[in-house]
Amino acid sequence: MKLTILCVGKLSLPFLKEGRDEYRQRLKRYLPVDEIELKEEKRGGKKATADFVRNHEAEALTARIPAGSYVIGLDEKGRRLSSEKLAANLERHMNQGTANVCLIIGGAYGLTEALRQRCDSLLSLSDMTMTHQMARMFLYEQLYRAMTIIRREPYHNS
Numbered sequence: 001m002k003l004t005i006l007c008v009g010k011l012s013l014p015f016l017k018e019g020r021d022e023y024r025q026r027l028k029r030y031l032p033v034d035e036i037e038l039k040e041e042k043r044g045g046k047k048a049t050a051d052f053v054r055n056h057e058a059e060a061l062t063a064r065i066p067a068g069s070y071v072i073g074l075d076e077k078g079r080r081l082s083s084e085k086l087a088a089n090l091e092r093h094m095n096q097g098t099a100n101v102c103l104i105i106g107g108a109y110g111l112t113e114a115l116r117q118r119c120d121s122l123l124s125l126s127d128m129t130m131t132h133q134m135a136r137m138f139l140y141e142q143l144y145r146a147m148t149i150i151r152r153e154p155y156h157n158s
């Protein structure tokens with residue numbers, strides 16, 4: 001199985017980029033990881049309301065979902081899972097032969113309702129709102145943690 005992290009915007013904050021790089025490298029020891037970063041829609045022009053930006057980014061994200069993926073949208077109103085449950089879900093996909101799990105992180109204005117509907121499930125990392133850059137780093141750490149749980153390695157000490 002492969003993972004695709006599909007997201008909007010670059011990691012501009014060095015401490016988050018460093019964290020992402022660290023956990024992405026660790027995660028890649030277990031399975032292939034592809035990261036697709038789309039350009040952030042600018043809010044400069046008259047037409048560029050929050051809805052305009054959200055809709056454009058959602059269309060661009062939807063177009064880049066790899067065919068045949070199981071799609072998980074990252075959304076603060078999504079389902080809260082323990083790390084063990086996330087690991088169990090990923091393990092089930094690995095055992096079922098799912099070719100790709102695509103995890104989508106929205107831009108500054110989040111996902112549209114249409115994109116939420118397109119997702120097979122919605123995952124919340126917390127009830128609190130994070131920046132998309134923070135959500136990306138936290139997601140990588142949780143995916144890495146999930147792999148160590150699946151392999152019964154000592155990183156997840158519980």
Ligand SMILES: C[S@@+](CC[C@H](N)C(=O)[O-])C[C@H]1O[C@@H](n2cnc3c(N)ncnc32)[C@H](O)[C@@H]1O
Nearest residue numbers: 074075076105106110124125126128130132135
């Ligand atoms: C700044 S947030 C968008 C907030 C926006 N008001 C909304 O309603 O989604 C940018 C992106 O980061 C991710 N994100 C932020 N906080 C999250 C959380 N607690 N759980 C899961 N994803 C989160 C989501 O993918 C979200 O689309």
